[in-house]
Amino acid sequence: MNSNIYVVGSSNTDMVIKSDSIPNHGETVIGGNFYTFQGGKGANQAVAAAKLGGRVTFVCRVGDDSLGKNSLREYEAQGINTEFIGVEEKEHTGVALIMVDKKGENLISVSSGANSKMKIEDVSFLENKLTNNDIVLTQLEIPINVVKYLITICSKKNVKLILNPAPYQRIDNEYLQKVHTITPNISETKYLTQIEINSIDSSKLAAQKLLDKGIKNVIITMGSNGVFFMSEKQMGHIKAENVKAIDTTAAGDTFNGALAKAFSCDLDLVKSIKFSNAAAAFSVTKLGAQDSIPKLNELDKKFQNYVYS
Numbered sequence: 001m002n003s004n005i006y007v008v009g010s011s012n013t014d015m016v017i018k019s020d021s022i023p024n025h026g027e028t029v030i031g032g033n034f035y036t037f038q039g040g041k042g043a044n045q046a047v048a049a050a051k052l053g054g055r056v057t058f059v060c061r062v063g064d065d066s067l068g069k070n071s072l073r074e075y076e077a078q079g080i081n082t083e084f085i086g087v088e089e090k091e092h093t094g095v096a097l098i099m100v101d102k103k104g105e106n107l108i109s110v111s112s113g114a115n116s117k118m119k120i121e122d123v124s125f126l127e128n129k130l131t132n133n134d135i136v137l138t139q140l141e142i143p144i145n146v147v148k149y150l151i152t153i154c155s156k157k158n159v160k161l162i163l164n165p166a167p168y169q170r171i172d173n174e175y176l177q178k179v180h181t182i183t184p185n186i187s188e189t190k191y192l193t194q195i196e197i198n199s200i201d202s203s204k205l206a207a208q209k210l211l212d213k214g215i216k217n218v219i220i221t222m223g224s225n226g227v228f229f230m231s232e233k234q235m236g237h238i239k240a241e242n243v244k245a246i247d248t249t250a251a252g253d254t255f256n257g258a259l260a261k262a263f264s265c266d267l268d269l270v271k272s273i274k275f276s277n278a279a280a281a282f283s284v285t286k287l288g289a290q291d292s293i294p295k296l297n298e299l300d301k302k303f304q305n306y307v308y309s
Contacts, residue, residue: 009041011042011093047293106249165182204230217230259273
């Protein structure tokens, strides 16, 4: 099975400076290289799912500018269905300014632009289009009322919705309890649970707290420390793949896009996480957001076989 994947989220252009260090407050760092990449959490996740072989429809808004036109061309080149991407007049396409240090750590500031103009009307077509085999993936770089609407219709239609709660915005428990899978990192987990993640035990406490809200699957991504997961029937810790990180910018987005691909192939939770871990690990070994995301044939054969079998 290879179900439809609908990614609803943001589209940005990333402007990146890579230098030895990230400046402190009031400091200027001279030197470094400048790059421009396609980005945005929604777009990164849509491209990840598509490059890994998913059948992806991306729903977003871009500005009526050269950045938006270029974004559309790039999505189409990846085989993504763009018929539901809206163009916002008199508004710029979202922009992210990113600084990356020599260790691959980053600092990001985003001007949302057209992303902030997304409305429920832009996604209401899904209410009639979704079947219970489809996968919906969304984040929090778009207006929260749109996310709440998506959660509600997916719950009503018994559709698996993956919520990547990034960047963090508060969502009431009445919506969280309808989420199929949530994928916070350690910072977002603290916001959601008020529990500091510094060990497997603290991850377990936080995951249980989220499970108690009604969420079916909790997947806490911990970077180089791997992933802790919990569902009603199982829990565990999966180590990260051992790689040398160059740029971690799109690692989380690659993980989430890969997870949507894995779910669309009806993989079990453990295989889905291992597949997503492998894709995320590959992405940190290259510079940029979407450029760093692997194609399916670039992953180790054992992970390819997960979604081919």
